[in-house]
Amino acid sequence: MFKKTAQVLSLMTFLAVAACVTVNIYFPAAQVEKAAENIVDDIYGTDAQQPAKTSKDSSSLAHFLAFMTPCEANAQGVTESDIEGLKQSNSAIRGLKQTIATDHQQLIPYYxxxxxxxxxxxxxxxxxxxxxxxxxxxxxxxxxxxxxxxREKLYEEVAASMNIPGSEIQKVVTIFTEVWQKKAPAGWWIQDGAGNWKKK
Known part of the structure; x- marks a missing residue:
């Protein structure tokens, strides 16, 4: 009886550890992509030539939090005590986005x-x-x-707002890179992974 109980406890411990590992390796790619698309759309403008749209929160992070299921919330490590920090992150992201948008307007002729x-x-x-x-x-x-x-600060802030560890920041950068390039208008130059430049 004791042996069987010990085996059950061992199995439960193993499952608990496995669950923790699963949580730790979860990366919210879809949420990062959605945030990137909203941010880039706002910076480029609807036709990529107009000033960034202004909105209370177009980073989609508030929506991301609002629609997360309990499992997703747990996977993200988001608790009630994190909410204030996330609000601050959203505010920081809006500020960074506006700075990029202002610079972007001056850079358009050179694109x-x-x-x-x-x-x-x-x-x-x-x-x-x-x-x-x-x-x-x-x-x-x-x-x-x-x-x-x-931009580098923006990538870091988006990662922090979603509890993405620093070791995975490159995944955030990769997603943003794809979105910047995908949404760039025809005629602009983009660089592929091999370092070759091509005109859209």
């Missing part, structure tokens, strides 16, 4: 001329300085550096 493109890391990259003098080149370099720094 259209082919001077800059979206690289394989989801960042803006100077491809050439054709038609630009020294002052214009310096200005674009400053804008690119500022924009990329903000």
């Amino acid at each position: 259209e001329s082919g001077n800059i493109g979206i690289n394989k890391s989801g960042l803006v990259e100077l491809r050439n300085n054709d038609g630009m003098d020294i002052a214009a080149t310096a200005k674009v370099r400053r804008l690119i550096a500022q924009d990329n720094k903000t």
Whole structure:
């Protein structure tokens, strides 16, 4: 009897550990993609040429939390005590998104001329300085550096808001990269995974 009880307890312990492992390796790819699509849509504008739309929360994170099932919530590690932190994250994301949108409006002419493109890391990259003098080149370099720094912070904030560990931040970057490039208008330059540039 004692032996059987011990076996049952061992099995329960194993299942509990397995469940924890499952929770730890869960990555909310669909939620990250939805957030990325909403953020990129707002920054590009409906026709990718207009200023970003303004909204109270277009990052979709509030919707993500509202519609999560209990299992998904547990997998994410989201508890009531996390809600305030998530609200702060949403506010930070909105601020970062607006900064990128402001920079984006200044960068549009350089996307259209082919001077800059979206690289394989989801960042803006100077491809050439054709038609630009020294002052214009310096200005674009400053804008690119500022924009990329903000993008990196955005990726980190989105990951933090969904309790995604730092070790998996590259998955967030990959999803955002795909969305930036997919939603870029025709005529812009994008870089594939092998480092080759092509015009959409």
